Amino acid sequence: MTTVTAPTIESPVLVLNQNYQPLNICSARRALVLMGRGKAELVINGRGDVHSASAIFPLPSVVRLYYMVKKPIVSRRLSRQALFYRDNFTCQYCGRETRKLTIDHILPRSRGGKHTWENVASACVKCNHRKAGLTPSEAR
Numbered sequence: 020m021t022t023v024t025a026p027t028i029e030s031p032v033l034v035l036n037q038n039y040q041p042l043n044i045c046s047a048r049r050a051l052v053l054m055g056r057g058k059a060e061l062v063i064n065g066r067g068d069v070h071s072a073s074a075i076f077p078l079p080s081v082v083r084l085y086y087m088v089k090k091p092i093v094s095r096r097l098s099r100q101a102l103f104y105r106d107n108f109t110c111q112y113c114g115r116e117t118r119k120l121t122i123d124h125i126l127p128r129s130r131g132g133k134h135t136w137e138n139v140a141s142a143c144v145k146c147n148h149r150k151a152g153l154t155p156s157e158a159r
Contacts, residue, residue, distance in 0.1 A: 026066040026078055026114055033111045033140070035062065035083040039125060039155075040137045042088055044107065050079045059084050062155050065113040065146070080114050081155065097136055106141035112155075113146050127152045 032050040034042045045053075051069070053059035054076075064077035095101060102122060109116050111123075123142035126132030129152050142150070150158040 028069060028078075030066065030078070030114055031107065031109060032079050032114075033081045033106075034059070035081060036090070037084055037087045039083060040090070041105075041140070042084070042090060047078055050082045051076055053082060053084070054079070058086070063112055063159070080112055095136075097134065097139065102136075102139055103141050109141065110143040110146050111140040112142055112150065115143055117143055119144060121147045123147045123150060126154060130154075 026047070028046070028048045028051075030047045031044045032047050034045055034050070034053075036042050047066075047069070050059065054061060059082040061077055061079050062081040062083050063079070065080040066078040069076045069078050099122060103120050106120075107116070108118060108120065110120065120141045121144055123140050123146070124132045124134070125138050125140055128134065132138050
C-alpha cells in the first residue's frame with residue numbers, strides 16, 4: 020500500500036530546459052524562487068497553491084526555464100525501469116509517488132515525437148490518460 024503525502028514547499032519539481040528537455044529535479048521552494056525572479060515559467064500546477072501572508076502562489080509540478088542550459092549528452096539506453104528511476108518513481112505531472120507508472124511522450128508519438136530521453140516522462144495512469152495525445156501546454 021502506497022501512502023500519498025500532501026505536497027509541501029519541499030516537494031519535488033521537474034525543471035525543463037527552454038526546449039522542454041528535462042534538466043533536473045528541485046524543490047518547490049527553489050522553483051517558486053526561479054519563477055519569482057523571472058527565470059522560469061509554470062508548465063504544470065498539479066498540486067494546489069501555497070499561501071503567504073499577502074499572496075497565493077501555484078505549487079508547481081513542472082517548470083520551464085526561459086533560457087537554455089547546456090547539459091552534457093548522456094548516452095544511456097532508454098528503458099521503463101531507467102526512466103522511472105530517473106524520475107524517482109514519481110508522476111511528473113501530479114507529483115504522486117507510485118509504482119504504477121506509465122511512459123508519457125511529452126510531444127506525442129502521433130505528432131512525430133520520438134521515443135528519446137528528452138521526450139519521455141513518468142506519469143501515473145490518471146495523468147497520462149488526461150493528457151492523452153496533447154502537449155503539456157495544450158493539456159493545461
